[in-house]
Amino acid sequence: MADQRKPTGQPASGKPAGGKPAAGKPAGGKPAAGAASQPGRTVAPRPRAGEVATPEPDGYRSLIEPRTGLSEVLAPVGGFGVTLSNMFRPTVTEQYPSEKVPAKPRYHGRHQLNRYADGLEKCIGCELCAWACPADAIYVEGADNTPDAQFSPGERYGRVYQINYLRCIFCGLCIEACPTRALTMTNEYELAGPTRAGMIWEKQDLLAPLREGMLAAPHPMVEGTSDTEYYQGKVTGSTDAQRAWVAEQRPQDPTLPGGDGLEAANVPGPTAAAQAELAAAATKQGSR
Ligand code: SF4
Ligand code: SF4
Secondary structure: OOOOOOOOOOOOOOOOHHHOOOOOOOHHHOOOOOOOOOOOOOOOOOOOOOOOOOOOOOOOOOOOOOOOHHHHHHHHHOOHHHHHHHHOOOOOOOOOOOOOOOOOOOOOOOEEEOEOOOOOEOOOOOOHHHHHOOOOOEEEEEEEOEOOEOOOOOOEEEEEEEEEOOOOOOOOHHHHHOOOOOEEEOOOOOOOOOOOHHHEEOHHHHEOOOOOOOOOOOOOOOOOOOHHHHHOOOOOOOOHHHHHHHHHHOOOOOOOOOOOOHHHHOOOOHHHHHHHHHHHHHHHHHOO
16 A cells, blocks of 8 residues: 655655754854864863763863972871860850859840939830830830829839830840930840740839839939939939838838838849749759
């Protein structure tokens, strides 16, 4: 029977129909770029699978002088020189938590809400710190001072003050924003905790401890002063009138003369107390 298949147009010799040259063979006999037939140029043949290409005669040459003599002999152990030289230097490893190294003076640690010299709080509840915080870590609620409950000089005080240490990045923008220097940062850095709720520090955790000459707030301002005198540092301690007011309102106040003293007055807030316990436990564990 005769063959009924249609012709494909591909001649048996491998040449395409219409005289178009096959791949790798340019038309008109002109060699392709990089081809070995360029006059005056020798091109190494492409390595086959498993072969390593031989470098071109005019290829890369290292500018590093080759080692000779003793340096050539010591080269394999040269890297140990760094190790050996450090073995005889003083140890800089810190043995934390069994040994606590003090932080640098300007270290950004836990915050503190400061007091004036008579014990009144510096925070006026303005919320500027909360607005400045890029991490939204501060929550403040202000309230009005009253003659029976004066917590800070002037009209307002911070009734609620919280810092969420899960969010805080210790950038210090809040303390820059504070107009009364109520908020500063301490060098304390032991702030880890086992619960999320425990990482939110309340006002009583953040308030600065009462010192000699201070009376626990609330109590009236020093007689004849305004908040301006407080800001200017003209109040240097509590007065007899203030002590008399506190003795009348809170006869058992430990900050009164003859009271239980500052140790009894400076009871840390629940979060601060829990944190101190954790730090002590970590120190104990580290010293084992
Ligand atoms: S240190 Fe920075 S992140 Fe932390 S509470 Fe202040 S402003 Fe917010
Ligand atoms: S800490 Fe300073 S900025 Fe923040 S609410 Fe108190 S006074 Fe205002």
